[in-house]
Amino acid sequence: MSRLSPRRRAYDMAVRALLYGSTLLTCGLLLALIGYILYRGVPGISWAFLTTADSVLQGTVGILPSIRNTIYVILASLALVLPLGVGAAVYLTEYARNRRLVGAIEFATEILAGIPSILYALVGAVVFCQVLGLGKTLLAGSLTLVIMTLPTIIRTTQVSLRTVPQSYREGALGLGSGKWHMIRTVVLPGSLSGIVTGCILAVGRIVGESAVLLYTAGLSTMMQDFSTIEALMRSSGATLTVALYVYAKERADLAAAFSVATVLLALTALINLAAGLVGRKHS
Amino acid sequence: MRRRRPVETVMSAVFLLCGLVAVAFVLLITVYLVLSGLPAIRQVGLREFLFGTTWASTHATQPQFGILPLILTSIYGTAGAIVLGVPVGFFTAVYLAKAAPAPVAAVVRPAVQLLAGIPSVVYGLVGMTVLVPWVQRTFRLSAGDSLFASIIVLAVMILPSVISVSENALRAVPKEFEEASLALGATRLETYLRVSAPAARSGIATAVVLGVGRAIGEAMAILMVAGNAANMPSLFESVRFLTTGIAIELNYAAVGSLQRMALYSIGLVLFLFILLLNALLGLVLREGVDR
Incomplete structure (x- = not known):
């Protein structure tokens, strides 16, 4: 030196x-x-903040409705995107013979991953809210998020399916198992932690998403009725991120907005931690 | 050979269907954006739409739909974010990939991931309450909501993806390259910048393109700090991006109105920008493979 x-x-x-x-x-x-x-x-942040709804009479703010809406959207989106995404990944790694089709599907996945959320909001607002007549509902928002999170699930599943050794598949097939039986009992269990990682990443995207939900799922911070199927289909409201936007921009209640931001920050840290833990176990 | 059981046939059809869904979604998005984006462009005129300098969609008698200010703002905003964000991200990536002691990297890396996971409205909130008043005071403006504030928010938001993609590229550089350089008498730092970084250049270019994609597509965070007046872009004026141009009017533009259709046309223009970026990304990646 x-x-x-x-x-x-x-x-x-x-x-x-x-x-x-x-x-x-x-x-x-x-x-x-x-x-x-x-x-x-x-x-x-107090117990009441987390477990009550906004009250005009008492002048208090509560985010329980937004928390419930967020959970609704996460569960509804995952219920659809998980089978679709895992199925697509299984097709790509286990079944596909036609290289051109594989190329088309992978290209489509890349395009989907690159589309900004405001465009998903635009398309969701036309397709689900208007054309399918769902209106601005949590259901319409969840369906839009299915399209948005699909590439995340496909990619992570694909990567983890590839880590299952080829010999396992040959062993199962050699013992007389059918292909579907082999996938169900050998391949999918072997790539479970990758699929779980994909889910966690998708949950992260859903929790952080605001543009899509602002324009497809509604702005209400009132308590929604989740008691019957019909009510579930019709309920419309703000998730945590949308509630933050509503508090900050439309009601100029910055204290509430920062408290929601704190909750979101904690959730983000938790999701990252979980993804890290599952990922480490995997490798 | 044993005959295929019916369940096998059914399941392979189901999986094929799942695979086709992604393609169907892309087609759906493309078709809807084109179908709902074209009418307004046809009505306004392509030239007037793309190069008109006035956006006055709610004017009572003579609404105007020129999106040049929006296009230029998106381009300037993204360029600004890249100029500020990429160097910081690149040097952080070099430190993490090459110079950082393991315990330090083990703390910094999750921190970068946390930065990536923070929802964009949270960035918008902090931008709106801290950055905007600061810009106003520092530059003695009547309002701090500006292109400048948006650029800073975007620069912070692209940091994590620039860092992690460049770091991975730098890690993939063969050890022999660096060892050869060190053996020839170069210092470690000279090696990182003059040997490792050029060897990882396609990965770093990918990081930049991904950063551009993230910046040009961001809506909510800058909606809260840009001021949203459709001025021609200027650093300290209130501006409207392509994304915020859609976002600011989407919730109240009446279904079927020319105003709403024009929002879909903005969406179509933004979509074309994204497709262009994807093509660019494909080129960058191919160059990386060829070398």
Whole structure:
């Protein structure tokens, strides 16, 4: 080191400064972001905030309806996208012979992954809300999110299906198992943790999504009726992210918005942690 | 050979169907965007629509539908985010992939993932409450909602994807390259920038293209900090992007009105931008394979 020319030493110092500076900036930004959100959001969080609805009479804010709506949307989307996505991945890795078709499906998956959410919102608002006549409902929002999360599920499942050793498949087939039986008892159980990772990532996208739901699922922060199937089909309301937007922009209630942001931050951290844990087990 | 059982035939058809669903979704999206996007363009005139400089969709007597300000704002905003975000992301990636001690990387990497997972409305909220007032005070403006504020928010939002994609590319550089460079007397830092980074250039280019995609498609975060007036772009003025142009009017434009149809036309233009980016990504990746 000591025999470097001054010019090279200066270069080294400059690069070192850039590397440390950039990394510190990135981490500093995250810390400042988290710190500020917690500072403004935590005071507003109480048991009542999490377990009641907004009350105009008492002038209190509660996000239970948004939490329930978020859970509704997650469950409804996953119920549809999971079989579809896993099925597509199984087709791609286990069945497909026609290379052109595989290419078309993989190309379509890439396009879907690149489409911004505002375009999903636009298409969802036409197809599900207008053409299929669902109106702005949680159901229409969930259906739109199915299209949006499909590539996530297909990709993660595909990757984990490929990690199941070929010899397992040959063994099962050699013992006289049919192909479907082989997939059901050998391939899918072997790639379970990859499928779970895909689900967690999809949940992360759904929890963080706002544009799609703002325009397809409604803005209400009132308590929705989930008691009958018909009510489930008709209920329309804000998920947590949409509620944050409504509190911040339409009601100028920043304290409530920051408290929702705190809840979202905690959920994001939890989802990342879960994905990390499952992923580590997998590898 | 044993005869195939009926369940096998049924299941292979079911799986084929699942596979075709993704293709069907893309077709559905394309067809709907084209079908609902074209009428307004036809009515307004392609030239007037793309190059008109005034967007006044709710004007009572003479509504105008020129989206040039929206297109330019999206391009400038994205370019600004890339200029600010990519260097920071790149150097962070170099540090993480090459220079960071394992325990440090083990803390920084999840932090970057957390940054990626934070919902865009949360970025918008912090932008709106911290960044916008700061911009207003610092530059003595009447309002802080501006292209400048949007660029900063976008730059932060593209950081995580730039970092993780470039880091993976840098890690994939064969050890021999770096060892050869070190053996020839280059310092470690010279090696990272002059040997490892050029060797990983297609991966880094991919990171940049993905960053562009994320920036050009972002709607909610910048909806909260851009001010949303359809001005021609200028750094410290209120601006409207292609995405926010759709977002700001979608909830109240009446179904069937020219205003709503024009929103679908904006969607179509945005979709074309995204397809262009996808094609570019394909080229970048192919170049990476050829080399």
